[in-house]
Amino acid sequence: MKVLLLAILGLSATAYAQEDAQFEVGKAKAKVCMTCHGEDGISTLDPYPNLRGQKMGYLISSLKDYKARERTSGLAILMQQQADSLTDQDIEDISYYFSQLGQDTQQ
Ligand code: HEC
Numbered sequence: 001m002k003v004l005l006l007a008i009l010g011l012s013a014t015a016y017a018q019e020d021a022q023f024e025v026g027k028a029k030a031k032v033c034m035t036c037h038g039e040d041g042i043s044t045l046d047p048y049p050n051l052r053g054q055k056m057g058y059l060i061s062s063l064k065d066y067k068a069r070e071r072t073s074g075l076a077i078l079m080q081q082q083a084d085s086l087t088d089q090d091i092e093d094i095s096y097y098f099s100q101l102g103q104d105t106q107q
Helices: 002-029 031-037 056-067 076-084 088-100
Strands: none
Touching: 002 031, 002 088, 031 076, 056 076, 056 088
16 A cells, blocks of 8 residues: 555656646747736736746647638737747647646646
């Protein structure tokens, strides 16, 4: 029983370390986004949305929509250009970062 418990604890520690690494990777990749969306994910200009604490799934689908030109209104052209330069992995890492920002466990 003790062995099993230790094994479970060990596994969750590994999972946590991996997620934390993704947070750091995402943060580095998100530097370019911060010009418009703010360093802490809260933008200072009205037309630019806040990303801090947004749901990961929503961030991913938005970025894929810009890339696929499914979102085209208003200032979407700015985001289409941004999304074009992102791989699927970049999108995942950056979305993870912004979704975790502002959550109590990560700040
Ligand atoms: C040049 C300024 C600029 C940069 C740089 C920029 N964005 Fe944006 N972003 C915008 C604007 C403007 C919008 C709103 C576009 C619209 O009306 O659809 C937006 C919208 C978004 C949305 C949709 C938010 C929502 O609530 O629907 C996401 C997600 C997003 N940006 C992520 C990113 C990421 C990730 C990066 C970095 C790779 C980035 N942006 C870089 C200006 C920028």
